[in-house]
Amino acid sequence: MVAATYSRDEILRWLGQVADPEIPVLSITDLGIVRDVDVGDRVTVALSPTYSGCPATEVIEKSVLDALHDHGVDDVEIKRVLSPPWTTDWITDAGREKLRNYGIAPPERGAGKRALLRGERKVACPRCASTATERVSEFGSTACKASYRCSECLEPFEYFKCI
């Protein structure tokens, strides 16, 4: 066994370059699904799935293995961590900014039971920042998004739902 020549910070930086396959402007660290990295005899990466049935889960796991392999890290174990369940509150501030620039309104903070039960309060248009927006559909192109329209600039946009 060759001694590890990489640090935990380096691994985290490399993971920060792994894109979410459904929203490629976000990295998996922006998304907040990287829960832990442990550098021991082997590297263990703990990941949380976003939704139970998220089709991206397997793709993300493979991307992590590929990315670390590219940096010469081959002995990698991926652990799926379910508890506590992932919430949109874990999306980082940088991630929220990237979402907005990409044209997706980031989720409201405080994804408590309230948001889930009563629906969202005000969703600001990611283009013109107006809060005069209306929901077109509670569902969108992926499980995590809803479809909105801005009444000010008239552009349609997607909203990352709170969960």
Place this chain on the structure above:
Amino acid sequence: MNKDSALLAYVMRLGDNALVLGQRMIELVAAYPELEEELANANFALDYLGQARMFYTYAGDLEGKGRSEDDFAFLRDEHEFRNLLLLEQPNGHFGDSITKLVLFELFYFAQLEALVGCEDARVAEIAARAEKEIRYHLRHNTQWLVRLGDGTEESHRRVQESVNALWRYTGEMFEADEIDTIVERAWGGPNLGELRGRWLADIDAILINATLDMPESGWMASGGKAGRHTEHLGYMIAEMQYLQRSHPGASW
């Protein structure tokens, strides 16, 4: 039956419920006349499939015989499935589907909430994940039941028929057998009597909102939890399992 075999059987039931309902919903993919409902149904079905996978994977670990989620889904016969009869009923029309979902999800949500606090850590964490998803489903599906019931004369009549027709399958959810009892006592699982009281109060409030009548309590069908199914399940799994049965071990 000991504590461990009861837990395994219980987890298999959770997996079977999620898979069978998910498969029924998948039958409707690309059949909705309206995009929002199309996406809602597909997204919700995906949640159920994801939950089924988590429960089956854990069941495989508990069983310790090396069976995978796919083995449980594709290589078991009808009598080995332990899902509720309600969930295997054919889709019928939109009102039937929505009614089925509301009747089940009110129960399932309460079941998951109780399981979040149970003594098996893995069941508790899967339940915590799933609970958030079902909460979201319920918000959507309950709105629809109210809209249909309190809608036009025709939608009211038809969804009342859905409620009347599916009601007989709701009793089974609250029938505690040996597995439920052991999981309640040894693992801190839900008490089905309590769940029933809560469910009745919830469904009563929704039906009142929807201007629908609650059917009188009468004969209830049961047997799904023991592997005795209605005729519909066999046809459904025959289609679902076709590929693995005809081409054993096929993968991509």
